[in-house]
Amino acid sequence: MGKLIHINGAPGVGKLTIARQMAIRLNARVLDNHAIYNVAFALTEFRSPGFYDAVRASRAAAFQQVLRLPDNETVIFTDAYFDDSKWGWESWGTIEHLADQRRWPFFSVALVCEAAEHRRRIVSAERAERGKLQDASYVDRTVTRRLIERTGDLSKRLDITHLSADTAASFLADWVEATTSGPHRNVAAADSRLSSIVTASPVLSTILGRWDAIALPDCWLSGSAIAQTAWNAAFGLSPEYGLADIDLVYFDDADLSEEGEVKQATRIRTLFPDVPLWIDAKNEARVHLWYEAKFGYPIPPYQSSEHAISTFPTTAGAVAIRPGGAGLSIFAPFGLSDLLSCTVRPNKAQITQAIYEAKVARWRSCWPALTIIDWHNL
Incomplete structure (x- = not known):
């Protein structure tokens, strides 16, 4: 059986790097949030009604492709969804629905990071090369916001302040594999x-x-x-x-x-x-x-x-x-x-x-x- 792994975390904490390392270990595909959002960023005004419509259309097309994948595939998603955001909850609901349609176990990962380290990461040269957000003040504006996350045996909150991407990815891959081979394979x-x-x-x-x-x-x-x-x-x-x-x-x-x-x-x-x-x-x-x-x-x-x-x-x-x-x-x-x-x-x-x-x-x-x-x- 395949698996849906959702990694949620604020911009700049290192979601995509960790997801890519996990994908190597788990032989998985990665669908990061920028792959969904880039069409909207390129062709619409940010946060306009047209922007959200474009994201919905891109996401729907991507999810249709996920539904066509063989049943033994694993797909890792990355996003930044917050508990106080209507858009975040709307988007979270689409992930829940996708997992339900595929009848895949839904692994929920929330990545957190201390503010000082988060500021260092968000201004990295690698993010600049990819055209990603590099505003260190963003960390201060979001430090009190809660991520949307599940609780339970298929959910994990991980503080990655002092972890390398490789270490965090290995830890999470071990957890997914152990859980899948254990009693919770019967989701x-x-x-x-x-x-x-x-x-x-x-x-x-x-x-x-x-x-x-x-x-x-x-x-x-x-x-x-x-x-x-x-x-x-x-x-x-x-x-x-x-x-x-x-x-x-x-x-x-x-x-x-x-x-x-x-x-x-x-x-x-x-x-x-x-x-x-x-x-x-x-x-x-x-x-x-x-x-x-x-x-x-x-x-x-x-x-x-x-x-x-x-x-x-x-x-x-x-x-x-x-x-x-x-x-x-x-x-x-x-x-x-x-x-x-x-x-x-x-x-x-x-x-x-x-x-x-x-x-x-x-x-x-x-x-x-x-x-x-x-x-x-x-």
Whole structure:
């Protein structure tokens, strides 16, 4: 089976050099971000609408070629995607979708570097020869920005401040090879298992079967209903046991009104009169407007539905599905291991201990065989 390896890091840290060294070791292809962006840089104004359209077109053409590759190929991507960027989250979603289409394991690498060393690297002569960004002040402007990254067994954050490119590449190649030859080679099997569970659920399969009628931007079926359906399958319970509601999340930053969200949720419920559960539809683009009033502390605006899902309270609950070209499209930023092993683990990206403990209290009463990880054990 092939592999998709995504290396994310700020400009100038050394992504491409490391990717090329890894490619030699892994017999892989490299598709770096400049190969995607250069047409847009050459023919459009930077950051204009035309620039982003040109990047989307180049990326789509490149990804079509990736889909035509033999199944045993490995492709390494390099990018610079930040957590506070709507464009970054849009682009990240295309990588997730590509991995899902190919049914390849998705290895996520985040490269970080201390500011002083980063400044030295970004002004290197090699970058000048390639026409790359050489502004040392850029480091200071981005030092507090967080990279988009997955967590879980197929993800790795590596501080390369004191590592040569060769050493970093060898470390990452060893990690990829060890993980691929170990128990996580069964990533596709986990996806297949979840797909079977969803297909066996009358509620979830009904909603997915009418997906085109939902017609909401960046929409996913997500949240606890997926995890609870999987737990029911594991414990021999009926698919609907313990389910309180069904959550649909979407992202529409063109309409941040509460009225618009309520209107969409009402419309969605009329599509499923035969579903015996409450169906909620939440516009993740407006969550920051009401979050503080409900939970007592503010959050920054989400940049996409995937961004929001990545902050859900538990790793098992941070899973989303929708129909895809190759069957079921799955977004699981923490992987599916906790979900399929009936493990409840806090995702501390946003929630408090009180929120986590309140959520798991009901789950423990309904599914006492769950393995629940204490908040303090992480």
